Amino acid sequence: MEFSSLYERLFYQSLRIRLIEEKVIDLYPSDKIQSPVHLSIGQEAVAVGICQALLITDLFFSTYRGHAFYLAKGGNLRAMFAELYGKATGCCGGKGGSMHLAAPEVGLMGASAIVSSTIPHGVGAALASKRLGKDQVIVTAFGDGATDEGVYHESLNFAALHQLPVIFLFENNGLAVHSRMQDRHAFQVLDHVRTYGIPTSVIPEGYDFCKVFEQFQPILNQVRRQAGPQFVEVNTFRYKEHVGVNDDFSAGYRSRSELDAWMRNDPLIHDRRLVEKFSPPIHAEIDDAIEFAENSPWPGREELLTDVI
Amino acid sequence: MVPDILSTPNPGPSGSENIITYREALWNSMDSALANHANVMILGQGVDDHKGIFGSTSGLAQKYGRERVFDTPLAEEGIAGVAIGAALNGLYPITTHIRVDFSLLAMNQVINLAAKYKYMFGGRFHVPMLIRMVIGRSWGQGAQHSQSLQSLFSHIPGLVVIMPASAQSILRCYDYAVSSHPGPVIAIEHRLMYDLKYRQEPAGSTTQASPFTSYKVRSGNDITIVATSIMVMEALRAADYLAQASGIQCEVIDLNCISHPDKRLILDSLSKTGKLLVADTSWPAYGVCAEVCRFVCEENPALLKAPAVSLGMQLSSCPTAKSLEDLFYPNLHDLSHAIARLVTGKQDHGIPLPDETSFADVYKRFKGPF
Numbered sequence: 023m024e025f026s027s028l029y030e031r032l033f034y035q036s037l038r039i040r041l042i043e044e045k046v047i048d049l050y051p052s053d054k055i056q057s058p059v060h061l062s063i064g065q066e067a068v069a070v071g072i073c074q075a076l077l078i079t080d081l082f083f084s085t086y087r088g089h090a091f092y093l094a095k096g097g098n099l100r101a102m103f104a105e106l107y108g109k110a111t112g113c114c115g116g117k118g119g120s121m122h123l124a125a126p127e128v129g130l131m132g133a134s135a136i137v138s139s140t141i142p143h144g145v146g147a148a149l150a151s152k153r154l155g156k157d158q159v160i161v162t163a164f165g166d167g168a169t170d171e172g173v174y175h176e177s178l179n180f181a182a183l184h185q186l187p188v189i190f191l192f193e194n195n196g197l198a199v200h201s202r203m204q205d206r207h208a209f210q211v212l213d214h215v216r217t218y219g220i221p222t223s224v225i226p227e228g229y230d231f232c233k234v235f236e237q238f239q240p241i242l243n244q245v246r247r248q249a250g251p252q253f254v255e256v257n258t259f260r261y262k263e264h265v266g267v268n269d270d271f272s273a274g275y276r277s278r279s280e281l282d283a284w285m286r287n288d289p290l291i292h293d294r295r296l297v298e299k300f301s302p303p304i305h306a307e308i309d310d311a312i313e314f315a316e317n318s319p320w321p322g323r324e325e326l327l328t329d330v331i
Numbered sequence: 332m333v334p335d336i337l338s339t340p341n342p343g344p345s346g347s348e349n350i351i352t353y354r355e356a357l358w359n360s361m362d363s364a365l366a367n368h369a370n371v372m373i374l375g376q377g378v379d380d381h382k383g384i385f386g387s388t389s390g391l392a393q394k395y396g397r398e399r400v401f402d403t404p405l406a407e408e409g410i411a412g413v414a415i416g417a418a419l420n421g422l423y424p425i426t427t428h429i430r431v432d433f434s435l436l437a438m439n440q441v442i443n444l445a446a447k448y449k450y451m452f453g454g455r456f457h458v459p460m461l462i463r464m465v466i467g468r469s470w471g472q473g474a475q476h477s478q479s480l481q482s483l484f485s486h487i488p489g490l491v492v493i494m495p496a497s498a499q500s501i502l503r504c505y506d507y508a509v510s511s512h513p514g515p516v517i518a519i520e521h522r523l524m525y526d527l528k529y530r531q532e533p534a535g536s537t538t539q540a541s542p543f544t545s546y547k548v549r550s551g552n553d554i555t556i557v558a559t560s561i562m563v564m565e566a567l568r569a570a571d572y573l574a575q576a577s578g579i580q581c582e583v584i585d586l587n588c589i590s591h592p593d594k595r596l597i598l599d600s601l602s603k604t605g606k607l608l609v610a611d612t613s614w615p616a617y618g619v620c621a622e623v624c625r626f627v628c629e630e631n632p633a634l635l636k637a638p639a640v641s642l643g644m645q646l647s648s649c650p651t652a653k654s655l656e657d658l659f660y661p662n663l664h665d666l667s668h669a670i671a672r673l674v675t676g677k678q679d680h681g682i683p684l685p686d687e688t689s690f691a692d693v694y695k696r697f698k699g700p701f
Contacts, residue, residue: 081420115453124452131419132452136443142409143444146416146424153398154370154421173439176409183404329454330488331514331591 023303032074032231033289033296036066038304039090040290042099045308046089046106047267054316055106057119062090064229064261064284068193069094071225071234072161072256075242076129081147083140083162084133085193086121087260091163096128099307100314109318116321117329129158137198138168141177141190148181148188152249159245163191167198169211181251182218189245190220192255193228199264200275215253228258229287259284354525356498357387360505361425365395368423368509373400374410375427375463384427385465385525407436411462415445418458423509431464431519432475445515446489457513461505466521466560466612471656474648479613481559482622484517485590491516491543492590494612496563498529500587503542512543519589521561521612523694545593547600551580553674554606557597557623559586561694562610562642569666577682579674589619594626598634601627605636606673610666615641640673642666663687 025031043061050059062069069090076082076095084091092102097113105112106120113124124132131147134140144162151158168174169192181188192211196202203211212222223241227233234256241252261281263270271278285291351359364371373388379402383389392400403410407428414424428434434441441462448458467476485492491508495501495518508516548563549570558566563585570581582600586592601607607627611619620641627634642661650656661669663685671682687693 083416112453114451114455117453118451122451124455126455132448132456134444136439139412139439139444142412142440143416143419145409146413146418146422147420148416149413150417150420150422153372156420158420160416160420173406173408173412176404176406177412179404179406180409180413329450331449331491 028235029232030296032067032070032235033293034300034304035070035074035094036231037290037297037300038307039066039069039093041301041304042093042102042308043089045312049312050267055120056108057106057121058265059089059106059120059267060087060265061260061262061267062087064288065193065195065258066090066094066290067231067234068228068256068258071231072191072238074231074235075239076159076161078128079156080158081129081131081144081151081160083131083144083147083160084123085137085140085163085165086133086135087165088123088133089120091133092123092125092130095125095130097123097125097130099311101125103311103315104318107315107318108320109315110321110325111314111318115325117325138164138171138174140164141168141174142180144188144190145177145181145186148186148251149184151187152184157246158187159242160186160188161191162188163193165198166192166194166196166203166211167201170198170206178215178218178220178251178253182220185250187245187249188251189241190215190251190253192253193258194255195258195260197260197264197276200273212253212255220251220253222253222255225254225256227287228256229284229289231289261285349531350528351498351531352526352528353495353498353501353520354386356501356529356531357505357520357525358389360501361388361391362394363506364423364425364509365391365399370421371399371423371425371509372417373425373427374403374414375429376403376405377429378402378427384429384463385522387525388427407433408440411437411440412444414460414462415440415448415458418460419448419456423459423461425461425463425509428462428464430467430476431480432478434462434464434480441484441490441515441517442487446487449514450489458515459513460515461508462515462517464517464519466519468521468523468561468660471651471653472649473651477649479519479560479611479644481519481589482613482618485619485622489514490590491588492519493517493543493588494519494521494560494586496524496558496560496585496587499532500542500546500585502531504587507542511541519560524561524564527564527694543588543591545587545596546585547582547596548585549581549583551582551604553580553604554582554608554670555597555600555604556581556583556608556610556670557586558583558610559589559619560612562612565661565663565666566610569663569670572663572667572685573670573682577671579670579682581670586619586623592623594630597623598627598630601631601634605634607635607639608669608673609639609641610661611641611643613643614646615643616646618643637673637676640669642669663693
């Protein structure tokens with residue numbers, strides 16, 4: 023695919039993620055995907071802007087809301103759909119599912135369903151990068167719910183203490199499942215991070231992949247040069263329910279007007295020209311991946327007890 | 332009354348063996364891991380201080396540098412997670428918990444992540460790491476410094492759990508963990524054994540492929556005692572006592588690898604003795620005692636000519652007062668009595684029993700060699 027600008031390239035990648043997840047929504051009632059899904063719709067630009075700046079050798083630790091990160095880091099689409107289908111050809115042989123996508127060949131180092139649990143992994147991988155002279159930068163992503171957890175604080179401290187090449191990517195959609203940050207925090211996240219001596223940045227326009235990329239690139243360069251940790255907050259908005267494929271504005275914990283405000287800025291909605299230009303090849307790729315998944319075998323009994331220890 | 336732990340299975344040529352303490356075996360294992368593998372690092376609270384995890388890491392920070400052997404914040408979950416991430420990116424981390432009880436703070440990372448990283452991602456990742464934990468016991472360690480949590484970890488698929496009961500097991504298992512095993516290994520060490528001396532087998536005296544298995548450490552025809560950790564020492568002491576006092580011949584099996592025991596070794600022994608006593612360092616319910624009885628019952632309950640007997644801690648938290656603590660743990664008297672009853676089939680067996688009632692006192696005085 024040829025692109026005339028960075029905007030087009032990143033638009034294509036973001037649109038690709040959205041159309042893939044919209045296909046997941048279409049498929050979900052068929053029960054072909056028998057696993058919880060946490061959709062990234064509305065948050066695609068965060069993953070795309072960040073991963074555009076990363077090298078393939080840089081490592082990324084993801085969350086259970088990880089389709090966008092997997093795809094943006096370069097994970098294979100056929101292997102993703104096969105994994106969602108629970109097929110042997112999936113990126114984890116059908117043993118992971120939506121919440122545990124991995125693509126170590128492109129540095130996507132797995133995702134955990136336990137909130138905050140991969141944050142220290144990013145720190146540890148950064149320790150290995152520094153000790154072994156690998157010149158990698160590690161990104162560890164988490165949402166605002168993770169900032170409540172003890173291990174998040176432990177990880178910030180360790181990374182700062184050892185001056186490790188890790189970027190804490192705070193993907194802030196304002197909600198831990200259905201709870202708002204002001205109801206959970208007696209502290210300000212960024213103020214608190216700075217008490218560890220970790221520099222912080224905020225990218226408020228998380229819908230704008232170009233702005234995410236442009237603001238993230240110099241931060242990444244700084245970590246690569248000087249090796250110390252950085253903390254980056256990107257504000258974003260989850261369009262769908264926490265888990266599942268539906269809207270949940272009728273539940274009352276957030277209002278439709280919040281969504282409308284974000285959607286007014288969403289290029290994937292408003293740039294109809296590019297949507298129309300890029301949708302056909304993306305749909306063709308999705309159809310191919312689904313055909314691959316549908317035609318792939320299930321993992322057999324011999325797989326049940328392999329790779330245990 | 333000094334059992335010869337190395338009389339089986341592979342005694343070395345006479346005169347070729349060395350005497351080594353449990354602590355020295357630990358130190359040697361840590362030293363050779365660092366010397367032979369450039370990617371090994373040891374991290375844990377106090378690994379570089381003047382006490383050095385009871386001497387098992389002393390001087391290693393000076394010898395190999397503070398980038399490879401270093402102190403950590405008191406952040407058990409964070410450090411376990413850092414170790415996993417480091418392992419995923421090429422290091423071999425060795426972490427330490429000065430008491431097993433502190434590892435409970437790292438449980439999320441150990442159980443939800445380390446144990447599952449390989450399987451959950453279809454074998455795409457390996458998390459090679461060694462987690463050392465020390466059981467405290469005696470002299471008022473109390474409820475939170477004395478637990479023996481091997482069954483908790485062994486319950487979880489994905490973890491290898493070992494409880495070395497000899498210097499030789501440490502030397503074999505730790506080297507194998509670092510050199511050859513691609514996943515997380517939990518090693519539960521017993522503080523009371525650190526000063527005990529063991530005969531060290533000469534190099535190359537074993538041909539076993541993986542040391543993550545069980546060992547027969549004493550042969551006998553009358554009863555099979557399956558034991559863990561320091562209870563292996565106790566079983567050997569009881570066996571020697573009863574051999575002299577009554578001629579009872581105990582077969583003693585060191586379970587060694589709690590998560591992956593050699594079941595065949597135990598079943599073969601039972602087919603000879605027909606009597607099973609399980610002596611564990613922890614609570615019998617839902618633990619090693621229960622598990623050994625489970626697989627014997629499932630594999631071949633007809634092997635048992637008498638009901639199996641379990642011996643472990645009393646079903647309470649560990650009390651601090653010595654009068655209660657001595658009752659809480661089984662002692663040589665209790666163990667000998669249980670063996671004699673099981674072998675003779677009589678409650679009133681008439682075999683004179685040792686008058687030793689405090690296990691801990693013995694280990695303060697007695698230094699081996701085993």
